[in-house]
Amino acid sequence: MKSQQIMIIEHLEPELYPWCIIEYKSISKIIGKSNLWFTNIKKEDKNKLEKYGKVSELSVKELNLKNSCILDPEAPNTLTSEEAKNFSFFIFGGILGDYPPRKRTEVELTKFIRNAEKRNIGKQQFSTDNAVFVVKQILQGKNLKEMKFQNEIEIPTGKYDSVILPYLYPLVKNKPRISKELVLFLKKKKGF
Ligand SMILES: C[S@@+](CC[C@H](N)C(=O)[O-])C[C@H]1O[C@@H](n2cnc3c(N)ncnc32)[C@H](O)[C@@H]1O
Structure with missing residues (x-):
C-alpha cells in the first residue's frame, strides 16, 4: 500500500455502537492511522475515533474525491492487484453485517x-x-483467487451457548481472522 493511498470508512449506522468502534480500531491496526479517514461522524462522537484515524463530520458523498473506488458486494467487477495500486481512495461502508444482506452499500x-x-x-x-x-x-499483490476463506465463524459465549457470525472470514495461518476484542465483547455480552 502506497503511503498516499487512503482508506475511508463512511459511517452509516444510526449510532456509533461499541461494535463499530471495535471494528474501526481493528481497521486502524491493519492499515495504520495515517492512511485512514472516518467520515459522517457526529460531532459528539469525533473524540471516540480520533486516536484511530482522521475524523470528519462531512460525508464522503460531499467530498467529490477523484480517483476513488467504492467497495460494494453488488459491484459487477472484482478488484485486481493491477488496478488497485492506481486508486487514491478506497471507500467502505461503515455498516454492520446483516443476514441476509440488504444491499445497504x-x-x-x-x-x-x-x-x-x-x-x-x-x-459474499x-x-x-x-x-x-x-x-x-490485494494492494500487496495477492489476487482474491489466491486467498483462502472460511464461511461463518462460531464464537462460544458460555458453557452451552455460542453465536454464529454468518460472514466470510479470511484465513490467516489457517485460522479465520477476527479481532480478539470483538470475541471478548461477544463473550461478555453473551451474544447480541
Ligand atoms: C458488513 S459489509 C455491509 C454489507 C451490507 N450488508 C450490504 O449488503 O451492502 C461492510 C462493508 O464492507 C465492504 N464489503 C464487505 N464485503 C464486501 C464484498 N464482498 N465486496 C465488496 N465490499 C465488501 C463494503 O464496503 C461494505 O459496505
Missing part, C-alpha cells in the same frame, strides 16, 4: 457517488475490517 453509498469506480471482493459479505484486510492484501 449500494443503496446508502454507491448510488450517491457517481464519479467513483465500484468493485467487489467477491459476492465480509465485516468492514475484514474487507479492509482483503483490500490491503
Whole structure:
C-alpha cells in the first residue's frame, strides 16, 4: 500500500455502537492511522475515533474525491492487484453485517457517488475490517483467487451457548481472522 493511498470508512449506522468502534480500531491496526479517514461522524462522537484515524463530520458523498473506488458486494467487477495500486481512495461502508444482506452499500453509498469506480471482493459479505484486510492484501499483490476463506465463524459465549457470525472470514495461518476484542465483547455480552 502506497503511503498516499487512503482508506475511508463512511459511517452509516444510526449510532456509533461499541461494535463499530471495535471494528474501526481493528481497521486502524491493519492499515495504520495515517492512511485512514472516518467520515459522517457526529460531532459528539469525533473524540471516540480520533486516536484511530482522521475524523470528519462531512460525508464522503460531499467530498467529490477523484480517483476513488467504492467497495460494494453488488459491484459487477472484482478488484485486481493491477488496478488497485492506481486508486487514491478506497471507500467502505461503515455498516454492520446483516443476514441476509440488504444491499445497504449500494443503496446508502454507491448510488450517491457517481464519479467513483465500484468493485467487489467477491459476492459474499465480509465485516468492514475484514474487507479492509482483503483490500490491503490485494494492494500487496495477492489476487482474491489466491486467498483462502472460511464461511461463518462460531464464537462460544458460555458453557452451552455460542453465536454464529454468518460472514466470510479470511484465513490467516489457517485460522479465520477476527479481532480478539470483538470475541471478548461477544463473550461478555453473551451474544447480541
Ligand atoms: C458488513 S459489509 C455491509 C454489507 C451490507 N450488508 C450490504 O449488503 O451492502 C461492510 C462493508 O464492507 C465492504 N464489503 C464487505 N464485503 C464486501 C464484498 N464482498 N465486496 C465488496 N465490499 C465488501 C463494503 O464496503 C461494505 O459496505
